[in-house]
Amino acid sequence: MKSKVLGLLGLGAAIALTACGGGSKETTQQGTDTGNSSLKGTTLNLYTWDGMFPQEVLDGFTEKTGVKVNYSNFDLDETMLAKLEETKGGDYDIVVADDYIVQLAIQEGLVTELDKTKISTYGNINPLYQSKFYDPENKYTLPYGAGIPLIAYNPETVNLDITGYEDLWNPELAGNVGIVGNYRVIDGITLKTFGYSFNTNDLAQIQQAGDKLKSLAPNIRLINDNNLQDYLLSGEVGAAFMYTSQVNQALKANPDLKVVYPKEGLGFGVMASFIPSKAPNSEAAYAFLDYINEPEVAAKCFEYIGYFVTNKAAENYVSDDWKDLIVFPEDKLSLIENGELIENINDDANELHNKLWEEFRQKTN
Secondary structure, eight states, X not given: OXXXXXXXXXXXXXXXXXXXXXXXXXXXXXXXXXXXXXXXXXXXXXXXOTTOSOHHHHHHHHHHHOOEEEEEEOSSHHHHHHHHHHHTTOSOSEEEEEHHHHHHHHHTTOBOOOOGGGOTTGGGBOGXXXXXTTSTTOSSOEEEEEEOOEEEEXXXXXXXXXXXXXXXXXXXXXXXXXXXXXXXXXXXXXXXXXXXXXXXXXXXXXXXXXXXXXXXXXXXXXXXXXXXXXXXXHTSOSEEEEOHHHHHHHHHXXXXXXXXXXXXXXXXXXXXXXXXXXXXXXXXHHHXXXXXXXXXXXXXXXXXXXXXXXXXXXXXXXXXXXXHHHSOOGGGHHHHHTOEEOOXXXXXXXXXXXXXXXXXXXXXX
């Protein structure tokens, strides 16, 4: 979900939670050395967006296993899927992508069913982020961060007490709102103001939301999928609906900003790692999954990408500077449990979303 959509469609989509107990630092399951000398001198082909793993983590994996990491990246989830289709699930050993596209890859037989006995750290995963629509039985994937787009605003320049999506329509915010450019996310939050699902295929509901979305245009100063936090920090906008990593960057720079968990309900997305069906070095892939789910390693990864932690054991290792930002608040877990992932919808519904989004964009120009 680099600039995902939740990364929620890409929440990509936006946007993603049963609490479970976590182990202490003393009892948490750690990864073990693979002890597989046959891996030394081999290469792991990693395929994901740019900037998804800190270099120290990649170097640490090489030091531990002797496996060199060849890191390739894509710009869009659809680019990744097209590449997997072209190679029939070959070329790459590990892929990290958004939930909705992972579902399609699984349906096309491009993903390996995991042998969990080869992942000693599997139990560290927070089940809150498992058993989702794209992999309901957890056969194929491990979560790697959750994206939950939220509203952030500056109380020094915005007098309104924002509590939900509906407040973005308030005339007091005229020309003072920034939003991300993901149509499913923005159309989705408009649907939520009516109490509808992010994933409705009801064309009448989508049309109703699209008509309302046009009335938001006077409040929109900019639509920007990248670096939206910079416009909030500079004061160009007083309020912004942003991706998880953008919200966290803004809060790191200005802790006085207010963050809103919208009362209408959260939308979210999960990034997931998987092994393609014809991975050339699947044993190295298992070793990598085992390694990145060690709690201390996972904590470094989540601090680096700025998304919500999906490894329960890693929560104890997240630094104080990041804990309040990327460990989802215990008192708000019900919002995740009652929230929705943004899923694939039928062609007619998606076509109408696109049409209405373009009409909205034209009104904001």
